[in-house]
Amino acid sequence: MPNAAIDGRTTLMEREAGEAAAAVAAMLAANRDAFIAIGRRLRASPPVAVVTCARGSSDHAATYAKYLIETMTGTPTASAALSIASLYDAPAVAGNRLCLAVSQSGKSPDLLAAVEQQRDAGAFVVALVNAEGSPLAALADVVIPLSAGVERSVAATKSYIASLAAIAALVAAWAEDDALEAALTALPGQLEQAFALDWLPAVAAFRGATNLFVLGRGYGLGVAQEAALKFKETSALHAESFSAAEVRHGPMAIVGDAFHVLAFGGTDRAAASVREAAAEFRGRGATVLLADGDGDLPVIAAHPAIEPVLMIQSFYRMASALALARGQDPDSPPHLNKVTETL
Known part of the structure; x- marks a missing residue:
């Protein structure tokens, strides 16, 4: 992909995103023993449920956690209000629960109150925090x-x-899943490859857009939420x-030739319904870009949970x-701060 600096600038957002491969490699190496110990504890005393505590981008990561935990361990998982x-x-x-708290800053008062509540009720608290x-x-x-280091761009x-x-x-x-373990070993190198892929057709397609749907399903729903944000x-x-399934329950009625999607x-069963919805919206005249092996935007085939x-x-x-x-300036959006201290 050519340099993303349309007006001659390279943004902090772009530079920091480019550091993700190194951050993931460092995080996996530093926490290898901790992950093993957590997995051993959860197998020895299986939680009856998992409660995730997060907001914003971190809550989108929690959506990913819900699908991964429920498909690989069968443990009901829900986001705390x-x-x-x-x-x-x-x-x-x-009760015997796992409380999975996800945060960049670890400072939001409402997040801290929810985690403290879960801890006092007997939950095992694991914090993923920068x-x-x-x-x-x-x-x-x-x-x-x-291990992501400082992020100066407001956009995480x-x-x-x-x-x-x-x-x-x-x-x-936790699940002792060898295939996912192997996929994680390959992830840092694949992130570097993914960063180099040419998604600039989306810039041309969405430059003049006013309304847009982002579709995903299953493991991909959390990143659809993140992209929309x-x-x-x-x-x-x-x-x-929207989930490619949920979008059919009403929202699809507004999609027409002035809409963008x-x-x-991906390669799993959930992705098939995404392709079906994309094809239907394209047939209505909407401007649709599909990130898929046979789609409009290139992707890297990997373990379905890693794609x-x-x-x-x-x-x-x-x-x-x-x-x-x-x-727009993606590093300093109007009215936003890096840490949102909601009560």
Whole structure:
């Protein structure tokens, strides 16, 4: 892919996304023993449920965790409504749960309140956090440092990818899944390849867009959510994410020849429905770009759980270029701060 600096600049967002491969390699190496120990504990005392605590991009990583945990271990997994603890002071029922907290800063008050609530109710707390000395790290039973380093761009990139990789490593250790373990070994090198893929056709296609759907399903739903957020915060482009199944329950009625769609495919069964929805929307005249082996945007074939991680890496570089093409600064979006301290 040519340099993404449409107006002669290379953004912090692009540079930091390009550091994801090194961050993931460092995170996996530093936490190898911790993942093994977590997996051993979860097998010895299987939790009845997993509660994820996160907001923003980190909550999109939690969506990925839900699909990976439920498909590989069968353990029900749900995202906590953080306001239940921070605004309503409602108690949590005691029980043997895994609380998986995901955060870049580890500082948001509502996140901390929810994690503390889960811990006090007997949950085993694992924190995936980029700031090792954060208040969240102090609450956790086990801390997995994401090793992404400082992110100066408001738009999170490498820390999100490191979160996905950490979730995959935790689940691989828990499920003792050799195929996923092997895929994680190859991931840093594949991230470098994914960053070099040419997604610039999406810049031309979406430069003048006003409304956009982002589709995914299964393991790919979390990155569809993340891409929709990045369209909004970096390009001021109204975008919504949907499961390729859920989009058929009403939202598809508004898709026509003035609409734009980005679809994340892949090689597993879930991706087949993404391709079907993309084809239907294309037939209605919508501008559709499909990231898939036989699609409009190139992808790298890998383990089905790893393919979305690679696709979001390709997306980030394109998103930086698109923001510049639309006259936006992806590093300093209006009205946003790096740490959102919600109550």
